[in-house]
Amino acid sequence: MATSVVQLYEALATAPDERARARVIAEAFERLEERYPHLPDLVTQGHLRESELRLQKEIAQVRADLSETELRLQKEIAQVRADLTVQIEQLRGAVKTDIEQLRGEVKTGIERSRNSLLLWLIPLMFAQVGAIAALVKLL
Numbered sequence: 001m002a003t004s005v006v007q008l009y010e011a012l013a014t015a016p017d018e019r020a021r022a023r024v025i026a027e028a029f030e031r032l033e034e035r036y037p038h039l040p041d042l043v044t045q046g047h048l049r050e051s052e053l054r055l056q057k058e059i060a061q062v063r064a065d066l067s068e069t070e071l072r073l074q075k076e077i078a079q080v081r082a083d084l085t086v087q088i089e090q091l092r093g094a095v096k097t098d099i100e101q102l103r104g105e106v107k108t109g110i111e112r113s114r115n116s117l118l119l120w121l122i123p124l125m126f127a128q129v130g131a132i133a134a135l136v137k138l139l
Contacts, residue, residue, distance in 0.1 A: 008028050015021040033039065 008024070011024045012021050015024055
C-alpha cells in the first residue's frame with residue numbers, strides 16, 4: 001500500500017500486469033478520498049472565474065435595468081409635474097373667476113343695501129323735518 005507519490009510510482013512500476021496497476025490506482029484514489037472527504041466540493045480557479053464572470057454579467061444587467069427604471073421614473077415624474085402645473089393653473093383661473101364673481105356679488109349686495117337704506121332714510125328725514133316743523137309751529 002503506497003502512502004506517498006514515490007511509493008505509488010514504485011507500486012505501479014512493479015505491478016505484474018494491467019489489472020494489478022488498476023488496483024493500485026484505485027486504492028490510491030480510495031485513500032485520497034478518505035484523507036480528503038471534501039475534495040469533490042473544492043472549487044477550482046476556473047470555477048471561480050466562471051462564477052465571477054456570471055456575477056459580473058448579472059451586475060451589468062441589474063445596472064442596465066436600474067438605469068432604464070431611473071429614466072422611466074424621471075419621465076413619469078416630469079409628466080406628473082407637467083400635469084400638476086396644468087391643474088394648478090386651471091385652479092388658479094377658477095379661483096380668480098370665483099373671487100371676481102364674489103366681489104361682484106358683494107358689491108351688488110352692498111349697493112342694494114345702500115339703496116334700501118336710502119329708500120327708508122329719505123322718507124324718514126322728510127318725516128323728521130315735518131315733525132320738527134310741526135313742533136316749531138306749535139311752539
